[in-house]
Amino acid sequence: MNATASDTHDRPLGVLVGFDGSEHAQHALAYAAAEAERRGVTLTVATASIVPTMFYATMGSLAIPADTEIAKNAAEGILDEARAKLTEHRGDVKYLAEIGDAAGVLVELSHQAELAVVGTRGRGGFTGRVLGSVSVALASHAHCPTIVVNERLNADGPVTVAVEGSHLNEDVLAQATAIAASRGATLDIVTALPPFEEVTFWYPDAALDVDLVGVRQGQIEEDLAAHAEAIRAKNPGLEVASGVEVGSAQSLLAARTRSSQLTVLGTRGRGAVASVLLGSVSRSVLFHAEGPVMIVPTGEQAA
Structure with missing residues (x-):
């Protein structure tokens, strides 16, 4: 690159x-x-x-x-x-x-x-x-x-990029894509979907139905798959995977740092902590990471 x-x-x-x-x-x-x-x-x-x-x-x-x-x-x-x-x-x-x-x-x-x-x-x-x-x-x-x-490196792992559902931050995704391409690594696009009882903004229909978690997970997986296909088309030869896991974003992404050669996140997300300079998820992943983490400026900080 x-x-x-x-x-x-x-x-x-x-x-x-x-x-x-x-x-x-x-x-x-x-x-x-x-x-x-x-x-x-x-x-x-x-x-x-x-x-x-x-x-x-x-x-x-x-x-x-x-x-x-x-x-x-x-x-x-x-x-x-x-x-x-x-x-x-x-x-x-x-x-x-x-x-x-x-x-x-x-x-x-x-x-x-x-x-x-x-x-x-x-x-x-x-x-x-x-x-x-x-x-x-x-x-x-x-x-x-x-x-x-830190001292733990996994040169053979993917470049993992964390996104919030289908709401992709182009700067974060572009940084992760470029690094994965330059290293010949798999780009792994992942969303951590909070359980229904924790966060409601992920579920716009907001029906009190536990099946809604699975429905929402399927919708996001389809959106991510489409984004992954678009990235493959622009980057021939780049292997791109995508998926959605249900659970705490902090815990799931911190665990991903063990097997990823790099984990990429934005400084902030949406929701109640969107105005915090370094969002709670990014900060938590940094504190518990077992591999290199990239933090990409987002919002006004990226200007």
């Missing part, structure tokens, strides 16, 4: 990866490097250091060199670790040592990237708890799709 001349001009950073030298960051670096090669674009490795707030009693006690220079040197040292890992990378590489909060730096840089990649957790400015604060912030606020990578 090669970037067009326009894409390269508008997004000169290509594939942007946040790197802090941690084990998770090293997984993200390798993943980003492979993706940059597939796309034929620049790989941009960025790190960030925060200048500590210090109190000096006298002018004579000021740090030499200055705190900003110390932080910059620390960032450059981290980038040297990345350079050592990329000696066999085929393609252009750009290294950025920035001063500031890691999440804020990466979000700002994402304006110029076509894809951002980050590990689930890191050290220093990238450190978080179960899922790093930088990973969540970048997935929530990035101006390009973000892939959150």
Whole structure:
């Protein structure tokens, strides 16, 4: 999947990866490097250091060199670790040592990237708890799709894309389709259909009939099959599967991350949480994922 001349001009950073030298960051670096090669674009490795707030009693006690220079040197040292890992990378590489909060730096840089990649957790400015604060912030606020990578990879699995019934988000589906095509992977389009007693907007007829779940499932499966056929027609040779499963979207999609080489979701969905920057389903899948997850900006964030 090669970037067009326009894409390269508008997004000169290509594939942007946040790197802090941690084990998770090293997984993200390798993943980003492979993706940059597939796309034929620049790989941009960025790190960030925060200048500590210090109190000096006298002018004579000021740090030499200055705190900003110390932080910059620390960032450059981290980038040297990345350079050592990329000696066999085929393609252009750009290294950025920035001063500031890691999440804020990466979000700002994402304006110029076509894809951002980050590990689930890191050290220093990238450190978080179960899922790093930088990973969540970048997935929530990035101006390009973000892939959150952990150590578990399944290179032979499908590229799974989660959609809400027949209401497909074209940006999310396009990203998943392009990646599946570039990797020679199966594109698996899946909808998680909530049980009748949980959510009512899935059932427009709203009759108190348990058979309505099966009816609605059949309707969505037909719609997805039609979309799958349209994708096959535009992408000869691409294997496309589709299906509907009844159950919690969070649980079903998190389980799919175990067998998928990539699971693709939008930042937000419909329903009561549509206004949340990172929807409850996407956030939950990120926290429980056992494989790489791509979050694609949707709504106003995608503009």
